[in-house]
Amino acid sequence: MKNQKPIQDYYPDELSYCYGCGRNNEYGHHIKSYWDGDETVSHFTPKEYHIAIPGYVYGGLLASLIDCHGTGSAALAAYKAENRQPDTLPAFRFVTASLQVDFLKPTPLGVELELRGKIVEVKGRKVITEITVSANGEITVKGKVVAVQVPETFLK
Numbered sequence: 712m713k714n715q716k717p718i719q720d721y722y723p724d725e726l727s728y729c730y731g732c733g734r735n736n737e738y739g740h741h742i743k744s745y746w747d748g749d750e751t752v753s754h755f756t757p758k759e760y761h762i763a764i765p766g767y768v769y770g771g772l773l774a775s776l777i778d779c780h781g782t783g784s785a786a787l788a789a790y791k792a793e794n795r796q797p798d799t800l801p802a803f804r805f806v807t808a809s810l811q812v813d814f815l816k817p818t819p820l821g822v823e824l825e826l827r828g829k830i831v832e833v834k835g836r837k838v839i840t841e842i843t844v845s846a847n848g849e850i851t852v853k854g855k856v857v858a859v860q861v862p863e864t865f866l867k
C-alpha cells in the first residue's frame with residue numbers, strides 16, 4: 712500500500728479541485744485512497760476545528776470523507792475490473808449519485824481515522840461501495856456510496 716500512488720493522484724489537474732479529494736484545492740481535505748488487499752483504505756486526522764460537540768468529530772466532515780473515499784474506491788474498482796492500471800486510457804472518473812451515512816457512535820477528535828471500503832458491485836457505469844470509518848480500532852460510522860461514471864458532457 713505504501714508504495715502505491717493514491718487514485719486521486721491520477722485525476723487530471725483540471726478535475727482535481729474537489730473539496731474532499733482534489734490535490735489542487737488548498738482548502739480541501741486531500742483524501743487519498745489506496746488498495747489494501749481486496750479493500751480500499753484511506754487515513755485522515757480531523758483538525759480541532761472539525762468539531763461537533765466537544766471531543767467529537769462533526770458528522771458532515773465524516774460524510775464527506777465517506778463520499779470521496781467512495782468515489783475514489785469506485786475508480787480503483789473500475790480499473791481493477793478491467794485489469795488495467797489507473798494511468799491507462801480511457802480514464803474512469805466517478806461522481807456521487809447517492810450517499811447514505813449511519814452514525815453508529817460518536818467519533819472522537821484527536822486521533823487518526825481509518826476509512827475502509829468494500830466493493831459491493833461494479834455494473835456498467837455504476838460502482839457501489841460500503842465504507843466504514845474507525846477510530847481507535849472501533850467502527851463509528853458506516854456508509855454506502857453509489858458512484859456513477861460521469862458523462863463526458865458533465866463539465867460542459
Ligand SMILES: CCCCCCCCCCCCCC(=O)SCCNC(=O)CCNC(=O)[C@H](O)C(C)(C)COP(=O)(O)OP(=O)(O)OC[C@H]1O[C@@H](n2cnc3c(N)ncnc32)[C@H](O)[C@@H]1OP(=O)(O)O
Nearest residue numbers: 726729779782804806807808809837857859861862863865
Ligand atoms: C468528464 C467529467 C469528469 C468528472 C471527474 C470527477 C473527478 C473526481 C471528483 C470527485 C467527486 C467527489 C464526490 C462529489 O462530491 S461529486 C458531486 C456530487 N454529485 C453530483 O453532483 C452528481 C449529480 N448527478 C448527476 O450528474 C447524475 O445524476 C449522475 C451522473 C450521477 C447519474 O446520471 P446518469 O443519467 O448518468 O445515470 P443513469 O440514469 O444512466 O444511471 C446509471 C446507473 O446509476 C444508477 N443511479 C443513478 N442515480 C442513482 C441514485 N441517485 N441512486 C442510486 N442509483 C443511481 C442507475 O440506477 C443506473 O444503474 P443501473 O440501473 O444501470 O444498475
